[in-house]
Amino acid sequence: MEGKEEDVKLGANKFSERQPLGTAAQTDKDYKEPPPAPLFEPGELKSWSFWRAGIAEFMATFLFLYITILTVMGVGRSGNKCASVGIQGIAWAFGGMIFALVYCTAGISGGHINPAVTFGMLLARKLSLVRAVFYIIMQCLGAICGAGVVKGFQRHEYERLNGGANFVQHGYTKGDALGAEIVGTFVLVYTVFSATDAKRNARDSHVPILAPLPIGFAVFLVHLATIPITGTGINPARSLGAALVFDRDFAWDDHWIFWVGPFIGAALAAVYHQIIIRAIPFKARV
Template sequence: MAKDVEAGGRGEYGGKDYSDPPPEPLVDAEELTKWSLYRAAIAEFVATMLFLYVTVATVIGYKHQSDPAVNPTDAACSGVGILGIAWAFGGMIFILVYCTAGISASSLLLQSLTCTGCVPAGGHINPAVTFGLFLARKISLVRALLYMIAQCLGAICGVGLVKGFQSAYYVRYGGGANELSDGYSKGTGLAAEIIGTFVLVYTVFSATDPKRNARDSHVPVLAPLPIGFAVFMVHLATIPITGTGINPARSFGAAVIYNKDKAWDDQWMFWVGPFVGAAVAAAYHQYILRASGAKALGSSSSI
């Protein structure tokens, strides 16, 4: 287990010890006997359901308000616009990460992290984030799989609520489903999903880095904010291309309820892209920024 000591001095921050949490076991069957695992899965389910309900309802509402057939005189200026949709997604992630982070902390994480609200412990709301943290050995395979199942089920239920409440408009305005926009190639759509998810997962790792948490006491408190902003900024960039997935559960839940050919034909890029982006972000943070491989070999000091 890597341990660094930040030395204090003139013009430097005060010295604080911190220890990187030990890697979670690849498969921890004992977790299946613990209530904390199922409590965490329930939290992931509820958070993802709320996330999809609010965000997809925002998308449907905007498309209805800006429909020329409904508002012929001022359709272009009606509704929240792309900026408002991006805020809905980013704002909900900020709220839900703040509310649910820490609920699913494993015993090793609780012993190792000074911040009980760090995102590796919970508040993922996204299979790509869960996958990236699994690759970095922040969570076990058992926990990762259960989280992903809970997230996908929560997404389906959240979009189902939107369809139930807005049945008159749901299908007419595309059901909030992610699809590749006209004029863009599949390669462009895939690249947009990879880069967008890289930005998100990279932000998650940076915002919950135990070294930064030990050095700057305000970082754990603010962790949900940069994560929400990352989602917001990525949506501004990629809504015109793919509607912005960067969350396989969000794309899958909308496709299941909407259930149209175009949404299913493009579904693969909303899984492959986020998982590739998450894997690259995990490797970049762990092996380049944190130099975990060098620490393990004892060939490099901490950065």
């Protein structure tokens, strides 16, 4: 017993429970930040992986719009909301599809499925400008095609029920809507940065597997909060696809909100994660 007690004392002295916190916890053996992606990488245009990633973004956004707008149509056409999935069901459709699609496409394109996410990643230098522009174009095209297929299936219902388009709901101002889009997108993009943080992936092998779950859950919660305000955009491609296929004046009146709001929210999330959470600019000076 005496020998064991001595071992315990030695271990307690050798391995103190007090551990350095924050940036003080980083050592030379700690994770090193990968170099920032170049703004221009012409060689990408000759790579099949580049085009494959764009196709994956197109298909994912197509499926996203198809399933979610069909869900919105189903709730809208029901006279008794209790007989349908309701707002909670719409939120689950958006969050669940993001969860599934991010899981399916993360290994190919990163699973953005949203120009705001792509914009945030560009600001954080996680991808090149060429790839970011290509992703946004493919996301918008996918969204237009997804909404178009829904309209093709039920043209009369689509037009009668506003086509799932985003607009400022009655009783709310444009400022309310813009604020809701900024904060909602901040929540989403901040979650994306945290769930896909390469440093966490390096240390915790389970993080890459679980990444789609918090992202989808963030989309679900934001929809619960902001459907009554704007119908929830937080995704310019989703808003553009629905508005373009629906093509009524009131769908375009406040459309700028669903681009400006998400882009501001994404930019704030990128700055917050890079400077406050990761303190990357300060590490570079060390």
